[in-house]
Amino acid sequence: MFTPLAGKRVVDLTHVLAGPYVTHILRQLGADVIKIERPGTGDVMRAGRPGQSPPGFGLQFVGLNAGKRSVALDLKDSRGQDILRRLIATADILVENLRPGELRRLKLDYESAAALNPMLVYCSVSGWGQSGAFAGRAGYDQAIQAATGVMMMQGEPGEPPMKVGFPAIDIATGMNGACAVLSALLERERTGKGCRVDVAMADSALMLMIGPASTWSVGRIAAERFGNRSLASSPTSGVFPTADGWLSVAANTPEQGHRALEIIGRPALKDDPRFAPAGSKGGFFIVADLDGARAQFAAGLREGTAAHWEAAFNAAGIASAKVRTIEEYLDGAYRQTPGIQHRMDQPGYPQPVETLGAGFRVDGAAAGVAAPAPALGADSQAVLRDLGLSPDDIAELARDKVVQLSR
Numbered sequence: 533m534f535t536p537l538a539g540k541r542v543v544d545l546t547h548v549l550a551g552p553y554v555t556h557i558l559r560q561l562g563a564d565v566i567k568i569e570r571p572g573t574g575d576v577m578r579a580g581r582p583g584q585s586p587p588g589f590g591l592q593f594v595g596l597n598a599g600k601r602s603v604a605l606d607l608k609d610s611r612g613q614d615i616l617r618r619l620i621a622t623a624d625i626l627v628e629n630l631r632p633g634e635l636r637r638l639k640l641d642y643e644s645a646a647a648l649n650p651m652l653v654y655c656s657v658s659g660w661g662q663s664g665a666f667a668g669r670a671g672y673d674q675a676i677q678a679a680t681g682v683m684m685m686q687g688e689p690g691e692p693p694m695k696v697g698f699p700a701i702d703i704a705t706g707m708n709g710a711c712a713v714l715s716a717l718l719e720r721e722r723t724g725k726g727c728r729v730d731v732a733m734a735d736s737a738l739m740l741m742i743g744p745a746s747t748w749s750v751g752r753i754a755a756e757r758f759g760n761r762s763l764a765s766s767p768t769s770g771v772f773p774t775a776d777g778w779l780s781v782a783a784n785t786p787e788q789g790h791r792a793l794e795i796i797g798r799p800a801l802k803d804d805p806r807f808a809p810a811g812s813k814g815g816f817f818i819v820a821d822l823d824g825a826r827a828q829f830a831a832g833l834r835e836g837t838a839a840h841w842e843a844a845f846n847a848a849g850i851a852s853a854k855v856r857t858i859e860e861y862l863d864g865a866y867r868q869t870p871g872i873q874h875r876m877d878q879p880g881y882p883q884p885v886e887t888l889g890a891g892f893r894v895d896g897a898a899a900g901v902a903a904p905a906p907a908l909g910a911d912s913q914a915v916l917r918d919l920g921l922s923p924d925d926i927a928e929l930a931r932d933k934v935v936q937l938s939r
Contacts, residue, residue, distance in 0.1 A: 535562025551629030553706025
């Protein structure tokens with residue numbers, strides 16, 4: 533099993549999605565992630581949608597928190613704060629995604645934490661970063677997409693802005709944050725000191741758009757909105773209707789484009805004036821009449837099914853895929869390749885469930901830890917005992933509702 537972070541402890545002060553995805557990756561790489569949650573309710577993702585999951589184990593919560601340990605701790609109580617400080621002193625990493633300034637009021641900010649543990653890697657995840665004009669604003673995926681230009685790049689030209697259909701910025705921020713933490717751990721080996729890591733959703737959005745961002749910042753050329761058309765401006769590349777569904781084709785170069793015309797049974801189109809070469813764009817298939825040529829290619833695709841064309845194009849070395857739902861992919865093509873999911877028994881669920889691991893494979897095996905998501909407060913007693921608290925101390929804290937023990 534690939535667990536390079538085995539022996540590393542993470543104090544997880546995150547909730548919802550972007551922050552928990554940072555700690556999800558760290559856990560899947562072997563770290564001991566101790567998730568600090570509010571007694572009574574815990575992470576809001578625990579609730580899930582009514583009727584879809586057992587109480588306290590929302591579907592997405594299970595996927596994001598598999599293998600973590602839960603300590604339910606009231607941080608409004610000074611005793612809860614003291615427990616957290618003791619835990620920080622034992623940790624390698626702290627990850628938080630509270631609004632900037634909130635932990636400073638509790639004297640749990642970076643400076644305070646570093647005084648307790650100079651080796652600590654302290655990662656703050658926020659919408660806009662820890663400084664700057666927008667630092668105090670709430671950061672949600674949809675708002676970040678709107679502010680940074682992501683929405684204006686989705687959809688067809690002339691149509692209203694369209695957000696990405698899943699929280700792409702949250703997930704990109706989680707990946708960015710995990711990468712930053714791993715880099716900080718390597719730097720700690722060199723210097724012997726921890727550091728502050730500042731991960732902003734807005735910055736992560738820009739990193740996702742490094743191509744169009746560079747087009748503007750380097751060349752002062754505005755980004756284009758392509759919709760389902762190819763970024764290569766090729767008439768044989770994009771998303772097209774077929775006899776029974778939609779198909780993505782990436783025939784970007786002149787050679788690939790001519791081969792695609794042969795596959796659909798219309799090789800003579802390469803001599804059609806609409807397909808005549810027009811200029812150059814890095815070796816892409818640029819033609820005299822993009823709209824006219826694209827319409828001719830699309831007409832040929834309507835004569836066959838998406839599955840037929842997918843097989844034909846891929847057999848010829850042209851990347852192509854039938855447009856599927858995530859459910860179709862997970863239950864179909866995904867089963868035919870080495871997967872990145874882990875199967876496990878999850879308390880509250882009547883049968884085993886599958887969750888995503890770290891997102892890559894090592895020596896042919898999926899990286900990750902197959903362990904269930906915790907019940908709220910499931911590990912409170914064990915963690916407090918490890919910190920040196922006596923059974924009487926723990927019982928008193930539970931009686932005063934400073935901590936919640938698992939039911």
